[in-house]
Structure formats: structure tokens, C-alpha cells
Amino acid sequence: MDYLPIFFRIDQQPCLVVGGGHIAKRKVSLLLKAKAHVTVIAPTILPELQDLVLKQGGQIIEAPYQTSCLEGQRLVIAATDNDQLNQQVFADCEARHIPVNVVDAPDLCRFIFPSIIDRSPIVIAISSSGQSPVLARLLRTRLESMIPAAYGQLAAFVGKFRKQVQATLPDTSVRRAFWEKELQGRFAELVYNGRTDEAEKHLQQALLAKPTSAGEVYLVGAGPGDPDLLTFRALRLMQQADVVVYDRLVSQPILDLCRRDADMVYVGKARANHAVAQEDINDLLVRLAQEGKRVCRLKGGDPFIFGRGGEEIEELAEAGIPFQVVPGITAASGCSAYAGIPLTHRDYAQSVRFVTGHLKDGTPNLPWSELIHERQTLVLYMGLVGLEEISKQLIAHGMRPEMPVALVSHGTRPNQQVVIGEIHNIAEKVAESGIHAPTLTIIGEVVKLQDKLAWFGKD
Numbered sequence: 001m002d003y004l005p006i007f008f009r010i011d012q013q014p015c016l017v018v019g020g021g022h023i024a025k026r027k028v029s030l031l032l033k034a035k036a037h038v039t040v041i042a043p044t045i046l047p048e049l050q051d052l053v054l055k056q057g058g059q060i061i062e063a064p065y066q067t068s069c070l071e072g073q074r075l076v077i078a079a080t081d082n083d084q085l086n087q088q089v090f091a092d093c094e095a096r097h098i099p100v101n102v103v104d105a106p107d108l109c110r111f112i113f114p115s116i117i118d119r120s121p122i123v124i125a126i127s128s129s130g131q132s133p134v135l136a137r138l139l140r141t142r143l144e145s146m147i148p149a150a151y152g153q154l155a156a157f158v159g160k161f162r163k164q165v166q167a168t169l170p171d172t173s174v175r176r177a178f179w180e181k182e183l184q185g186r187f188a189e190l191v192y193n194g195r196t197d198e199a200e201k202h203l204q205q206a207l208l209a210k211p212t213s214a215g216e217v218y219l220v221g222a223g224p225g226d227p228d229l230l231t232f233r234a235l236r237l238m239q240q241a242d243v244v245v246y247d248r249l250v251s252q253p254i255l256d257l258c259r260r261d262a263d264m265v266y267v268g269k270a271r272a273n274h275a276v277a278q279e280d281i282n283d284l285l286v287r288l289a290q291e292g293k294r295v296c297r298l299k300g301g302d303p304f305i306f307g308r309g310g311e312e313i314e315e316l317a318e319a320g321i322p323f324q325v326v327p328g329i330t331a332a333s334g335c336s337a338y339a340g341i342p343l344t345h346r347d348y349a350q351s352v353r354f355v356t357g358h359l360k361d362g363t364p365n366l367p368w369s370e371l372i373h374e375r376q377t378l379v380l381y382m383g384l385v386g387l388e389e390i391s392k393q394l395i396a397h398g399m400r401p402e403m404p405v406a407l408v409s410h411g412t413r414p415n416q417q418v419v420i421g422e423i424h425n426i427a428e429k430v431a432e433s434g435i436h437a438p439t440l441t442i443i444g445e446v447v448k449l450q451d452k453l454a455w456f457g458k459d
């Protein structure tokens with residue numbers, strides 16, 4: 001992060017704008033919106049700018065800039081077309097530790113103006129840290145269309161009841177649950193429709209009902225790694241959970257989308273190094289929910305595909321804790337799509353089989369004869385250990401040694417790598433490639449299509 005995003009309270013505070021043209025006027029308007037006490041200094045100042053400032057009790061000084069006018073200023077904007085003057089204003093402010101912005105000169109800015117979505121009192125500020133203001137503006141347009149115009153009214157209306165609700169519901173998690181329910185339910189709808197009397201009545205009744213915070217668990221599939229592959233529901237629940245319990249396969253960009261003040265609990269498992277035993281994870285989920293927390297159990301891929309999600313909710317069901325399950329894109333779907341390998345294809349594979357290879361006494365424990373089918377794609381959910389042994393066993397049980405194989409490492413992530421080979425030489429190729437877990441193995445004629453259909457990571 002190159003800049004600290006903050007909201008600056010400048011009502012009635014002295015702010016100086018150096019410059020008297022159209023750009024200065026734009027900045028003055030913004031400062032006046034935030035109720036600043038504005039002084040404009042320049043040898044000539046547009047009459048309409050003068051009107052604007054004077055109407056709001058500000059000050060106009062038709063004179064060249066002098067350092068002395070920085071005295072007592074909270075912030076300063078230079079909007080002149082004189083580079084030397086801009087430099088000087090910047091240097092003067094820096095020497096006095098006054099936040100300064102020189103319009104269109106990022107190097108001469110101690111602070112920058114974000115793109116704004118104004119639904120006062122809700123204000124959203126977007127910045128590209130000066131890298132691409134156009135991108136920030138495009139993003140703003142997208143957000144504008146998503147946020148109801150009456151959001152500001154809702155926020156202002158809620159502000160009136162904040163203290164009362166705080167006094168009635170002193171417990172933070174109870175209060176948060178109460179607001180979340182009301183702000184997404186009937187109360188919000190009534191405010192949007194301008195029926196504020198009814199909205200107030202509804203709120204008072206809801207408060208009388210003495211809400212409690214019942215804990216619950218969301219078992220959420222986070223997909224294979226690319227945050228774009230999350231479902232809307234996954235994102236919504238990630239952003240409302242009090243605690244996020246996650247494991248190794250959940251990528252950092254996905255964790256970054258969780259509620260910022262949520263407790264993040266890592267229960268990751270690396271092979272042969274069980275960070276937290278499954279039973280302890282099950283118990284943890286029950287305990288957190290019983291404490292009244294909303295818990296997001298975030299798992300890589302889909303929670304019901306080799307994810308032991310079933311076991312986790314079994315325990316919740318027994319303890320009578322409410323839960324919901326959100327499917328995710330499983331590694332087979334994500335990796336095959338991003339590697340350009342269709343799992344089924346009319347000409348090559350009519351079925352697909354997902355298996356996970358557990359090692360028992362160093363040898364994989366798989367139903368070998370069921371895996372050998374010419375027109376079936378085989379997807380192995382497992383790391384690299386055992387690949388050589390599995391290849392040998394498959395050949396020993398009748399698989400053609402030339403059967404194409406792909407290994408996808410870090411599928412759907414920016415560091416995705418694909419190694420292509422045949423079942424007789426894949427272990428060797430993988431060893432040469434130096435790729436790392438997580439890896440997914442896809443075996444079948446469909447792998448041949450990769451050459452033509454790969455797209456991810458290509459320009």
C-alpha cells in the first residue's frame with residue numbers, strides 16, 4: 001500500500017487553494033462540500049469561483065502567493081499552471097508539515113484525491129495510488145451502478161437509532177447480528193421506499209423481541225485459488241463471519257477478501273504434518289458456534305470433494321448447530337479449465353473419475369482395475385509423492401504406457417504450471433520440472449487437446 005486511506009474532517013477548518021482557474025474551482029467545490037473554510041489566493045480569480053467561496057463564508061485574496069498565507073492551514077492545494085510556483089508551494093508545505101496536493105503532479109503530493117462515490121453519509125473512495133486514475137474511475141462507475149441511491153438515506157436513518165440500539169443490545173456480536181439482519185431485510189426496504197415511520201416502528205418491535213446471537217457455521221468452498229472463482233454466496237459469508245477457519249489450500253488473495261476484523265484461524269494440514277487433527281477442527285467449529293460466533297469454515301476447492309466437509313458438519317448436526325454448505329469449484333474443474341483440458345469430450349472420454357491416492361505403507365491404495373478405461377479421464381487428487389508408483393501400477397494393470405498425462409501445479413493461480421507427458425515417463429518429467437504442490441494429475445486422451453486449447457497465462 002503506497003498511501004494510507006483516511007477520511008479527513010475539515011469542517012470549518014482553514015484550507016488554502018493556490019490558483020484561480022477552473023481546476024482550482026473544482027477543488028474548491030469539493031472542499032466546500034466537506035464544509036471547509038476555504039481561502040483562495042491568486043493574482044486573478046474567476047468571478048464564479050469568487051462567488052462560490054464568498055457565499056460559503058470563505059476568503060478571496062487577489063494577490064500572488066506568499067509563504068505567509070500557509071499560517072494555520074490544515075491542508076493546501078496548488079492548482080496553478082506555473083511549475084515553479086507549484087514546486088515552491090509543495091516545498092513550503094513540506095517544511096511546515098502541512099498536507100499538500102499539487103494537481104496533476106503526483107511527485108508534489110503528500111496526499112491524493114480519490115475517485116468518490118458519494119451517498120453521504122456513506123462515502124466510498126477509490127484510488128489507484130496514482131498509477132491509473134482511469135481505472136479507478138471505471139471501477140467507480142461499476143460500483144455506482146451496484147449501490148442503491150438510497151444507501152445514504154439508510155445510513156443517515158440508522159445513525160439516529162445507533163445509541164438506542166447500543167444501550168438495548170450491549171453485546172457486540174448480538175448487536176452486529178441485529179443490524180446485519182435489519183439492514184438486509186424489511187427495515188432497509190421500508191427506508192428505501194421512504195416509509196420511515198413504518199421503518200422506525202419495525203425497528204422498535206425488533207428490538208423488543210430481545211434478539212440473541214445464535215452461532216452458526218458456513219462450510220464454504222473457496223475454489224482452487226483464483227479469487228474470481230468464488231461464488232457470490234461464498235464472498236458474502238466470508239465477509240460477515242466473525243471467525244474464519246481455513247487451511248493450507250486457501251490462497252492468500254482469497255483470505256484477503258474476508259472481513260477485515262475477523263479472527264483468522266489456520267488449521268492447515270501439510271502432508272504427514274497434521275497441524276490440527278481433524279477431530280480438533282470439528283470440536284473447534286462446535287465450540288466457536290456455541291460461543292455465538294458466525295464461523296466460516298473455508299476450504300480449498302469444494303468442501304464435499306476430498307475435503308472431509310461431511311465429517312465437519314456431521315458433528316455440527318449432532319450438536320444442533322445451524323450450518324450451511326456453499327459449493328466451490330473443485331480442483332479438477334479449475335485446473336482442467338485453466339490448463340485447457342476438457343475432462344470429457346465426445347471423441348475421447350465419456351466419463352471422468354476423481355480419485356485420491358492415499359499411501360499405505362508407502363504404496364498407493366487404489367482400485368487399480370477400475371481405473372483402466374480407454375475412454376475415461378482419471379483425475380488424481382494428491383501430491384507428487386507416489387506418482388512414480390502409481391504410474392507403474394497403472395501400467396502393470398493394463399494402461400497403455402503412451403497414455404497422455406498432465407500435472408497441473410498451483411492450478412488457476414498466477415504461478416500455474418503444467419507438465420505434459422505419458423504415463424511411462426511422467427514421473428521423470430515432473431522430477432525434472434521442479435514443480436511443487438499442490439498438484440493435480442489428469443490422465444486420459446483429453447490431455448492431447450491441451451496443446452490447442454491452453455489459454456491461461458498466454459498473451
Ligand code: SAH
Nearest residue numbers: 224301302307330331381382411438439440
Ligand atoms: N476439496 C478440494 C480437494 C482437497 S484434496 C477440492 O475440491 O479441490 C487436496 C488436493 O487437491 C491436492 O493434493 C491437490 O491434488 C488438489 N488441489 C487443490 N487445489 C489445487 C490447485 N490449485 N492446483 C492443483 N491441485 C490442487
